[in-house]
Amino acid sequence: MISFDDVDKSWGPNHVLKKLNFHVKPAEKVSIIGPSGSGKTTILRILMTLENPDEGIVTVDGDELWNVERGRRIRRETTQMKLTRRKIGMVFQQFNLFPHLSAIQNVMEAPIQVLGMSKNEAHERAKGLLDTVGLGEHLDHKPPKLSGGQQQRVAIARAMAMRPKVMLFDEVTSALDPELVGDVLDVIRDLATSTDMTMLLVTHEMRFAEEISDRVVMFDGGVAVEQGPPQKIFQDPDNERTRRFLKAVLEH
């Protein structure tokens, strides 16, 4: 479903991804862990075409995301590219809800504007999704009136409204107060168990990653240093760096 082949990315002297090879099967739930600055966010942003890789090939559902022109990778703005990108949804650490729109308008916006859905149909879909994430009571509230946890659940509903095949979660609970994390994780757990969406999660919630992932990938120094089933990675990692990282994180 997703493949990175020999993908390179640097910012100046900062070599963030080094010939990265990384593949995800359809419906697979993959957690990405690793120390700060190891390029986890960069991987998701490249998939969402928010960053350009310097080298290599990235495909989603068989379609390449980049055109090489004069040695540079540029985002394709063709119809094909738009359709490919539509298969991907992303939930951000900082929610990035549209502050001038109510919860339900946030969810309805893209189906109406991008898919050309009728208002009624979009409203129905949005209401259903907001009910599922536990925000049925807050349809008309604007983001500033919602707690961080509620905002993040609206953001998940907003991404789901486009029915993506691949969903990217970038540390979606890191900006939340501890007591609000649970509700958001519950929603993601539901999605993981009840849908066949391909899911890519960057997370520091190790227990959660262990619980819902099919596979965990440990990144460090621009490469995937170790990957495998969650039990293996969390209980009996082979790699020394993984062991040190997990020890540091779990001691918190």
Added chain:
Amino acid sequence: MSTIIDYAPRLWEGLVVTLQLLVLGSLLALVIAFAAGLTRLSRHRLVRLPAAIFIEVFRGTSMIVQLFWFFYALPFLGIELPPFETGVVVLALNEGAYAAEIVRGAIKSRPAGQTEACIALGIGPAKRMRRILIPQSIPAMLPPFGNVLVDLFKNTSLVATITVLDLTYMGLEVRTNTGETTAIFATLLVIYFVVSLLLWVLMNGLERRFAIDRTKKSTRIKSWILSQPRGGAGA
């Protein structure tokens, strides 16, 4: 005083012209502000450049010189506009250039996350601007727009220099005819002040209407008292 009362209809006529300059000038200025401000946000340098030149030229030269240029110099190039229309156009170009920077600044200062959310949802550049970035920038634009509006209103008095029969022109005329210098200028001050005050009330209402978080009480009047002419109007 009675002599001024006799001339009240003349002053009224002048006020009507001044208000027409205000309304037409600010509407045209708004259009120019969005056209130039959005153009200056373009990804392409060749599109940005003309907007940047327009904005900087009109912000960087005196309005009275612009008025004279449009009124006295343009006819030599074969473009002739009546005084009132010249006044409206110059007011709009001048204040529109300031407001364009407000438009650009407000939109540019939206967090990158808004654009990224749009990309992630497939909302393309045009709709992103129209449906997402512009609407959420309006609350930030309104207070500096208020400054520009009052500024435009005050600058309407300059068009008296190109024979537009506005309030100032009429006031000067009445003064010549009556010799009531003190009374006439006091009257003008009061009228200009009252209209400015009404403009602030209007802007205050608009700000409350467009506030994203409507519970926040606006403190516009206070900041009006503290505000400097054109302070912070640029980006």
